[in-house]
Amino acid sequence: MQDDAPGPGPEDDRSTDRAPAVPTAPAAPAAPTARRARATRADPGTGNPADAPAGIPADIPVDGAPASGIPALTEAEAREIATEAESVISEIATVVEGKREVAQTSLLVLLAGGHLLIEDIPGVGKTMLAKSLAAALGAKRHRIQFTPDLLPGDVTGASIFNQATSEFEFRPGAVFTQILLADEINRASPKTQSALLEAMEERQVSVDGTTYELEEPFMVVATANPVEMEGTYRLPEAQRDRFLAQTSMGYPVQSAETRMLAAQAGPVPVGDRDVLDAVRTRTTPERIAAHVRAVRRVHASEVILDYVVRLAAATRSHPQVTLGASPRAAVHLVRAAKAHAVLDGRTFVDPEDVRSVIMPVWRHRMHLTPQALSRGASAGELVDQVLRNTSQT
Numbered sequence: 001m002q003d004d005a006p007g008p009g010p011e012d013d014r015s016t017d018r019a020p021a022v023p024t025a026p027a028a029p030a031a032p033t034a035r036r037a038r039a040t041r042a043d044p045g046t047g048n049p050a051d052a053p054a055g056i057p058a059d060i061p062v063d064g065a066p067a068s069g070i071p072a073l074t075e076a077e078a079r080e081i082a083t084e085a086e087s088v089i090s091e092i093a094t095v096v097e098g099k100r101e102v103a104q105t106s107l108l109v110l111l112a113g114g115h116l117l118i119e120d121i122p123g124v125g126k127t128m129l130a131k132s133l134a135a136a137l138g139a140k141r142h143r144i145q146f147t148p149d150l151l152p153g154d155v156t157g158a159s160i161f162n163q164a165t166s167e168f169e170f171r172p173g174a175v176f177t178q179i180l181l182a183d184e185i186n187r188a189s190p191k192t193q194s195a196l197l198e199a200m201e202e203r204q205v206s207v208d209g210t211t212y213e214l215e216e217p218f219m220v221v222a223t224a225n226p227v228e229m230e231g232t233y234r235l236p237e238a239q240r241d242r243f244l245a246q247t248s249m250g251y252p253v254q255s256a257e258t259r260m261l262a263a264q265a266g267p268v269p270v271g272d273r274d275v276l277d278a279v280r281t282r283t284t285p286e287r288i289a290a291h292v293r294a295v296r297r298v299h300a301s302e303v304i305l306d307y308v309v310r311l312a313a314a315t316r317s318h319p320q321v322t323l324g325a326s327p328r329a330a331v332h333l334v335r336a337a338k339a340h341a342v343l344d345g346r347t348f349v350d351p352e353d354v355r356s357v358i359m360p361v362w363r364h365r366m367h368l369t370p371q372a373l374s375r376g377a378s379a380g381e382l383v384d385q386v387l388r389n390t391s392q393t
Contacts, residue, residue, distance in 0.1 A: 098256025114244025246364035
């Protein structure tokens with residue numbers, strides 16, 4: 001699964017590959033519209049109703065139930081989301097052989113409303129994973145090949161003077177899409193990398209005093225080569241903290257690699273350009289956007305929220321850590337735990353959900369002391385220590 005093909009030339013810094021169209025999906029607008037007033041949504045996980053929501057065991061406190069007026073996620077809704085997610089994961093697995101766990105992580109991050117950072121060596125399928133995800137979702141996708149000469153305007157867009165009308169017109173950049181593949185993000189300068197910050201955090205882009213909303217769902221799948229490789233820049237801490245999860249592909253097992261060779265080196269069906277054209281669309285962007293909102297209605301009790309807070313505090317006070325989990329990291333952990341519960345068909349979060357997702361959600365945020373690094377300690381080991389030393393209640 002080779003993903004280090006030559007990038008586009010200076011005249012075409014981004015490609016606009018598109019997944020197979022979904023018959024029921026409405027046509028995409030020609031250009032983004034300026035931001036409209038948005039109603040403030042109550043944050044799920046707050047409130048204190050008298051009765052526990054349906055599907056939550058009686059021994060789980062209800063202090064974190066959804067706020068009044070927002071119904072709790074039903075078991076039927078949870079099963080529907082889990083079934084649809086499973087079909088997407090299985091479809092991705094037909095292209096990215098032997099990496100079902102990584103495919104599941106990508107779906108979890110999407111349902112949690114986050115962004116995914118994939119750090120690994122070239123040629124192990126990072127780009128193929130992002131493209132197959134967009135194809136299985138039926139979502140629009142853009143690809144930006146990050147290079148040292150890439151400018152922030154190439155990412156966000158810029159205002160261009162139209163001589164015919166004598167006015168400036170906004171030309172949207174590649175970020176105006178649903179699944180954005182930021183390929184080799186750490187080959188661009190930190191200034192260009194930072195062009196994604198507003199889009200990732202607020203789902204909007206501000207150019208020349210005007211704010212434009214991005215479509216839903218919106219997810220950045222960024223690939224990065226190891227920092228030891230030539231021509232790479234380390235991602236700023238503010239950028240890394242905005243990725244909900246970080247993962248790596250690794251080499252496939254022998255049997256999976258054999259199947260991959262047969263599929264990608266074999267004949268291409270008539271009418272297809274590559275193996276991605278055979279990916280079947282399993283859902284629609286509109287349904288995924290609704291599922292993302294539904295996941296926020298998963299019940300997280302006060303006990304779970306307190307557990308996450310104590311885990312975050314333990315990383316901040318750890319003697320081998322200079323920069324622990326931020327409040328944003330705690331929010332991301334709760335959202336990821338909710339998505340993990342839904343993928344299991346449940347309407348509530350239990351401590352095992354937190355423990356299952358904490359490694360990919362927090363590992364890339366830990367900054368170790370020089371002494372810890374000199375002893376060969378890793379961020380994953382420290383997160384594991386925090387898990388072992390922090391009680392669930």
